[in-house]
Amino acid sequence: MTNRSLILDSPFLLGFDHTRALIDRAAKAAAEGYPPYNVEQLGERQVRISLAVAGFTPSDLTVTLEGRQLTISGKREDTNGAGQAYLHRGIAARGFTRAFVLADGLEVEGARLEHGLLHVDLTRPEAAQAVKTIPIQAG
Numbered sequence: 001m002t003n004r005s006l007i008l009d010s011p012f013l014l015g016f017d018h019t020r021a022l023i024d025r026a027a028k029a030a031a032e033g034y035p036p037y038n039v040e041q042l043g044e045r046q047v048r049i050s051l052a053v054a055g056f057t058p059s060d061l062t063v064t065l066e067g068r069q070l071t072i073s074g075k076r077e078d079t080n081g082a083g084q085a086y087l088h089r090g091i092a093a094r095g096f097t098r099a100f101v102l103a104d105g106l107e108v109e110g111a112r113l114e115h116g117l118l119h120v121d122l123t124r125p126e127a128a129q130a131v132k133t134i135p136i137q138a139g
Contacts, residue, residue, distance in 0.1 A: 034096055035074075047122040049100060054116040055091050061118060063111045070108065072118065073097040 037051045053061065053074055062073045075095040102108075102122070109121040 032098065034092065034094070035098065037098065042121075045124045045126065047106070047124075049120045049122070051098065051118045051120075052116065053113070053118045055093065056113075056118075058113050061113065063108075063118075063120060065102075065108055068102045068104070070100045070102055070120070071097060072099075072120065 035052050040048045042048050056074045060074050060076050064071045076093050106122050106124050109123050111120045
């Protein structure tokens, strides 16, 4: 059991099972190394994820958002049968799946493939501050 799990197992933190699952999923995804990626803060409310996907075309790539999980995957057709004989093959041709857990309120604006980099732009709209008063009933 990790230290994170001990903190989230406190009886005073009710309903944080989902948070623990998100932390575990993010830790697992961070351990994967292919393809390399950057996460950039572009502005106060904008973030960009850039993945190095040299050799992939837009039709080879898929970007999906399910709940709060952004999944980027790539699958290339094997071109070895097309008569190429590689003397050295340093550009990876294997498929990949890379997942990111997005914070509440973070929205995907779009994705663009440019010079071997897939850019996925995210934004966080300004949230309206709301204060809710809870009525107290007499027993």
